[in-house]
Amino acid sequence: MSTTADAAAIYLAHLNPMTNAHKSIILRLKKDYRVYIFPVRFIKDGQEVNTKSLPYSYPLRKQMVESVFDDCVTVLPDYTFYAPYRK
Numbered sequence: 001m002s003t004t005a006d007a008a009a010i011y012l013a014h015l016n017p018m019t020n021a022h023k024s025i026i027l028r029l030k031k032d033y034r035v036y037i038f039p040v041r042f043i044k045d046g047q048e049v050n051t052k053s054l055p056y057s058y059p060l061r062k063q064m065v066e067s068v069f070d071d072c073v074t075v076l077p078d079y080t081f082y083a084p085y086r087k
Contacts, residue, residue: 009033012079014040016054018064026065030072037065038079 009029013022015037029035039061042049048058056064062075 007033008036010036010038012038012040014054015061015064016056018061018068023068026069026073030069035073037073037075039065039075039077041077041080043080 009032011026011029015022016039026035026037039058041058042054050057058077062077065073065075
């Protein structure tokens with residue numbers, strides 16, 4: 001697929017932790033797009049909520065992505081769910 005230099009892909013994922021499946025998806029997107037990754041964050045009272053099923057903080061998940069892709073993708077913190085949220 002041929003795209004313009006301005007084309008972008010947005011990837012919203014938990015990345016808790018980053019897996020080979022995440023890596024594969026990002027690699028495919030990188031071929032044709034500038035990739036912006038939004039690790040899902042849950043915020044309550046201004047603080048990130050981490051649980052047994054979501055144990056890794058945003059800074060650690062960002063570091064995981066950047067350790068694999070360096071500056072070839074952009075990891076952004078802006079996509080946030082505010083608690084309370086329903087299961």
